[in-house]
Amino acid sequence: MIYLKTPEEIEKMRKACALVSQTLGEIAKWVAPGVTTNRIESIAREFIHDNGGKAACLGYGGFPAAVCYEVNEIVVHGFPSNYTLREGDIIGTDTVVELDGYNGDMCYTFPVGEVSEELLTLCRTTKESLYKGIEQCREGKRIGDIANAVQTYCEHRGYSVVREMCGHGIGRKMHESPEVPNYGRRGTGPVIKNGMCICIEPMINLGSRNVVIERDGWTCRTKDRKPSAHYEHTIAVINGEPEILTSFEPVAEVLKDRFI
Ligand code: MF3
Ligand code: CO
Numbered sequence: 043m044i045y046l047k048t049p050e051e052i053e054k055m056r057k058a059c060a061l062v063s064q065t066l067g068e069i070a071k072w073v074a075p076g077v078t079t080n081r082i083e084s085i086a087r088e089f090i091h092d093n094g095g096k097a098a099c100l101g102y103g104g105f106p107a108a109v110c111y112e113v114n115e116i117v118v119h120g121f122p123s124n125y126t127l128r129e130g131d132i133i134g135t136d137t138v139v140e141l142d143g144y145n146g147d148m149c150y151t152f153p154v155g156e157v158s159e160e161l162l163t164l165c166r167t168t169k170e171s172l173y174k175g176i177e178q179c180r181e182g183k184r185i186g187d188i189a190n191a192v193q194t195y196c197e198h199r200g201y202s203v204v205r206e207m208c209g210h211g212i213g214r215k216m217h218e219s220p221e222v223p224n225y226g227r228r229g230t231g232p233v234i235k236n237g238m239c240i241c242i243e244p245m246i247n248l249g250s251r252n253v254v255i256e257r258d259g260w261t262c263r264t265k266d267r268k269p270s271a272h273y274e275h276t277i278a279v280i281n282g283e284p285e286i287l288t289s290f291e292p293v294a295e296v297l298k299d300r301f302i
Pocket of ligand 1: 098099100102105110119136137138147148210274
């Protein structure tokens, strides 16, 4: 069942999405060589709490943190730890904030210090593919049109698309119908309608598309241990067109010329 949102509900989604965007802006201030992911976790928790939000990931299906940490070969759902970020790493931080009963979900992959051109290009391409997907998110199109746009963009550039994880509907719950895969055929899947709120989140690998889940039951990494990038926005379909409810602007303001 796909829940279409009223304009009043979308207004609440906008507020939750503004807060999750600011949370990633706060995280952006701390991502640097020498910083542990545990430190980032405590800053993010405090920021969400101080701004009246709820860290929706914390306790979700037993997930132990407010934010998912995706260092290098980690694709999604990594835990915070005493791992110290190193120059040349890339780290995705993916988090969901609930505000006034509605959720905003967003991910940004940061370069840590100076990062190789190879990794920067992986990140840029992944982010560009997110916007290719968003372009397709229009009334009357289908979820497969989004999926195919992401897949085509990345595969034509020599990257591979993770298939085991996908985007999703969002609203009162963090995960609602429909599933939004990053691969598929045009003209297939559910029809996109006004009032739909979805998360598009390409997870794109430098090497092969295969992933494994670590023994903690959550951490998803590439099988070949090559790096993976991940960007995510929450989007609403309004007047037939996509409105991006989350924003990378708070991150851009912090990163300045290092913004990807
Ligand atoms: N954006 C991630 C997702 O949609 C957030 C997961 S939070 C977790 O899967 F709690 F499930 F880890
Ligand atoms: Co998501």
